[in-house]
Amino acid sequence: MENVKPVSPEIIVYVEREIIPRYASFDKAHQEGHVRMVIEQSLKLAEHTPSINSDMVYIIAAFHDLGLINGRENHHKDSRKILEADEFVKARFTRKQIVIMGRAVEDHRASNQKKPRNGYGLLVAEADRLIDPETIIRRTVQYGLANYPQLDRAGHYQRTIEHLNEKYGPKGYLKVWIPWSDNAKNLKKLHALLTDKPQIEDIFNRIFDEETGPTE
Numbered sequence: 001m002e003n004v005k006p007v008s009p010e011i012i013v014y015v016e017r018e019i020i021p022r023y024a025s026f027d028k029a030h031q032e033g034h035v036r037m038v039i040e041q042s043l044k045l046a047e048h049t050p051s052i053n054s055d056m057v058y059i060i061a062a063f064h065d066l067g068l069i070n071g072r073e074n075h076h077k078d079s080r081k082i083l084e085a086d087e088f089v090k091a092r093f094t095r096k097q098i099v100i101m102g103r104a105v106e107d108h109r110a111s112n113q114k115k116p117r118n119g120y121g122l123l124v125a126e127a128d129r130l131i132d133p134e135t136i137i138r139r140t141v142q143y144g145l146a147n148y149p150q151l152d153r154a155g156h157y158q159r160t161i162e163h164l165n166e167k168y169g170p171k172g173y174l175k176v177w178i179p180w181s182d183n184a185k186n187l188k189k190l191h192a193l194l195t196d197k198p199q200i201e202d203i204f205n206r207i208f209d210e211e212t213g214p215t216e
Contacts, residue, residue, distance in 0.1 A: 007058045015062045026068045027146040029139035041127035060104045076109040126178045131186040
C-alpha cells in the first residue's frame with residue numbers, strides 16, 4: 001500500500017547483521033525461517049493501517065522470540081527485556097516507542113488469553129500465528145524431536161495431535177485477534193482437518209520421515 005512508509009535501510013541492516021543470526025541457536029521451529037515469516041506477515045498486515053510505524057513493526061517482529069535463549073517458559077517477557085535493553089533500539093527510538101514495542105513483544109505469545117495491549121501487539125501476535133496445517137504440523141514435530149528425544153514415532157504422533165487440539169482445536173487456547181485475516185479462515189480449515197484422522201496421520205508420517213530420515 002503506497003501510504004505505508006518503507007522500513008528504514010539502517011534498521012534492516014542492523015536486524016540482518018545482529019538480530020536474525022541469533023535465531024540459529026534455537027530449535028528448528030524457531031530459526032531464521034520463522035522470524036523472517038513473522039517479519040513478512042507483520043509488514044503485510046501493517047499495510048491495512050497506513051499510519052502505523054513500519055520501523056517499529058519490523059523491530060517488534062525481529063525481536064519477538066529472542067527470549068528463547070533463556071528457554072520457552074518466559075520467552076515473551078525475556079524478549080521484551082532484550083528489546084528494551086538493546087543499544088541500537090534505544091538510540092533509534094523514543095522511550096515511549098520502546099515501551100509500545102516492548103509490550104507488543106510481550107503480548108505476542110499464543111497462550112496469552114488477553115488481547116494485546118496495542119495495535120502493534122495485535123499485528124505481531126497475528127503474524128506469529130501463521131495458520132497453515134503443513135507448517136504447524138512440521139513445527140510441532142520439530143519442537144518434539146528437539147525437546148522430547150525419548151519419544152518414538154507413536155509418541156510423537158500422540159504429542160502432535162494433543163498439541164494441535166489443545167492449541168488450535170475448536171476449544172483450543174489460540175485466539176485470532178484480526179477477524180478478516182487469512183488466519184481466521186485457515187483456522188476453520190484446520191478444525192476440519194483435525195476430524196480427518198487418516199489425512200492428518202498421512203501428513204504427520206510424511207513430515208516425520210522428512211525430519212528424521214526414512215530409517216528413523
